[in-house]
Amino acid sequence: xxxxxxAVLISFIFVLVYTSTAFSQDNAFDYxxxxxxxxxxxxxxxxxxxxxxxxxxxYLQFETLASKTDAQEATREMLxxxxxxxxxxxxxxxxxVMETDLLTIETQQDVLSQLDIEISWYETxxxxxxxxxxxxxxxxxxxxxxxxxxxxxxLAIYNSLLEVNSAEVLEIRTEQESILIRLEEKLIExxxxxxxxxxxxxxxxxxxxxxxxxxxxxxxxxxxxxxDEKQSYKNVDKRYGGxxxxxxxxxxxLEKVDGYFKEILQEIKTAD
Amino acid sequence: MExxxxxxxxxxxxxxxxxxxxxxPIEVFKKTISGFLGTIKTKILAxxxxxxxxxxxxxxxxxxxxxxxxxxxxxxLVFIILRVLLVNQVVRLNVFDPVxxxxxxxxxxxxxxxxxxxxxxxxxxxxxxxxxxxxxxLKKAELREPGYDFEIDFDK
Numbered sequence: 001x002x003x004x005x006x007a008v009l010i011s012f013i014f015v016l017v018y019t020s021t022a023f024s025q026d027n028a029f030d031y032x033x034x035x036x037x038x039x040x041x042x043x044x045x046x047x048x049x050x051x052x053x054x055x056x057x058x059y060l061q062f063e064t065l066a067s068k069t070d071a072q073e074a075t076r077e078m079l080x081x082x083x084x085x086x087x088x089x090x091x092x093x094x095x096x097v098m099e100t101d102l103l104t105i106e107t108q109q110d111v112l113s114q115l116d117i118e119i120s121w122y123e124t125x126x127x128x129x130x131x132x133x134x135x136x137x138x139x140x141x142x143x144x145x146x147x148x149x150x151x152x153x154x155l156a157i158y159n160s161l162l163e164v165n166s167a168e169v170l171e172i173r174t175e176q177e178s179i180l181i182r183l184e185e186k187l188i189e190x191x192x193x194x195x196x197x198x199x200x201x202x203x204x205x206x207x208x209x210x211x212x213x214x215x216x217x218x219x220x221x222x223x224x225x226x227x228d229e230k231q232s233y234k235n236v237d238k239r240y241g242g243x244x245x246x247x248x249x250x251x252x253x254l255e256k257v258d259g260y261f262k263e264i265l266q267e268i269k270t271a272d
Numbered sequence: 273m274e275x276x277x278x279x280x281x282x283x284x285x286x287x288x289x290x291x292x293x294x295x296x297p298i299e300v301f302k303k304t305i306s307g308f309l310g311t312i313k314t315k316i317l318a319x320x321x322x323x324x325x326x327x328x329x330x331x332x333x334x335x336x337x338x339x340x341x342x343x344x345x346x347x348x349l350v351f352i353i354l355r356v357l358l359v360n361q362v363v364r365l366n367v368f369d370p371v372x373x374x375x376x377x378x379x380x381x382x383x384x385x386x387x388x389x390x391x392x393x394x395x396x397x398x399x400x401x402x403x404x405x406x407x408x409x410l411k412k413a414e415l416r417e418p419g420y421d422f423e424i425d426f427d428k
Contacts, residue, residue, distance in 0.1 A: 035414055042418055049421060056426060075424065082420050093415055139424050146422035157417055161409070168408045175401050179394055186390055196383055244410075251410055258405055261398045268391055271381040 031099050034092040045085040052078035075138050076129045087122035093160050103167045114156040155233045158240040169250050176257050197272050208260045215253035222246035
């Protein structure tokens with residue numbers, strides 16, 4: 001092999017390694033990064049909103065042409081930031097749904113399709129607020145977004161949040177159930193060995209089972225409460241609020257289970 | 273005769289009386305200080321307990337001093353030997369296997385299951401779940417609905 005072909009080969013390998021590294025970095029866009037983007041865009045919106053309020057006050061106070069122009073500009077900027085922030089928030093929610101285990105494929109597909117529709121709607125709405133728009137135009141366009149948000153976006157948000165929260169509770173409960181099975185197996189072994197009193201432990205195991213059952217029941221109640229009617233946008237806030245309370249109760253039961261496990265393990269590790 | 277004799281006596285006397293020499297200021301100072309110290313010493317020694325101690329101290333001989341020095345040295349030697357022995361004991365204690373520090377059982381005797389691999393594995397898994405419980409979205413609420421302002425109006 002002469003020097004030229006060796007140099008070509010080395011360059012080829014270098015390019016191959018570099019591109020594969022760069023590609024893997026692009027793919028590494030996870031929930032953490034998406035969440036950071038959401039926080040950043042929300043901050044930009046918040047700053048723009050503050051500026052909008054200031055300019056609005058000035059315009060209402062002085063009613064000059066200059067103050068009107070400034071108010072118009074601040075409103076346009078704020079609306080752009082708001083819609084962009086909404087899009088980034090929906091994208092973060094989408095990645096969270098994708099990264100959540102124990103969601104059934106149907107549920108995941110359903111939630112993701114709702115989010116995708118909303119994300120694309122806000123994509124197409126991008127830059128719809130024009131510099132030539134009057135205040136009235138801007139208000140009308142903003143009302144369009146408000147209507148969309150109330151009838152579609154909010155529903156997609158709450159459906160996703162409910163499924164994510166519910167799946168996380170389910171995931172923890174499943175892991176605790178598997179711990180319980182292993183503990184019970186060990187307890188049988190200890191009872192056979194007859195070298196440790198397991199009466200107290202057996203009582204706690206009973207309590208663990210009760211709490212796991214309660215958690216399951218609360219989680220089911222959360223879903224029933226949320227999906228009681230057709231998936232209407234009406235009262236979606238209230239329905240999600242109620243479901244959230246049930247899920248919190250389900251999580252509290254799991255925290256109790258966690259406490260019982262600690263007690264059981266401590267008891268097993270201590271001599272009578 | 274008598275007059276002659278008297279004159280001789282007077283001459284002799286004049287010859288024997290030394291000439292008056294004035295003391296130097298240093299000597300005067302020394303005398304004053306020693307007189308002063310002497311007075312203080314007398315006064316201090318007049319106090320009964322001090323007087324007794326003084327008498328006792330006067331009785332101390334070289335033999336006594338030697339006995340005390342040797343006694344002190346002997347005590348010091350014993351102390352050093354004891355210390356060396358104790359340090360060796362601590363070093364020997366360190367040779368034992370270290371007690372597991374991940375979850376020390378305080379105040380209770382560990383059972384035979386304290387180091388059981390299955391129990392330790394369950395414990396490790398339980399700790400993981402405990403951490404997962406604290407990081408669920410339900411608790412962190414990172415993705416709660418942001419409060420956007422949709423009601424844009426310029427009415428007074």
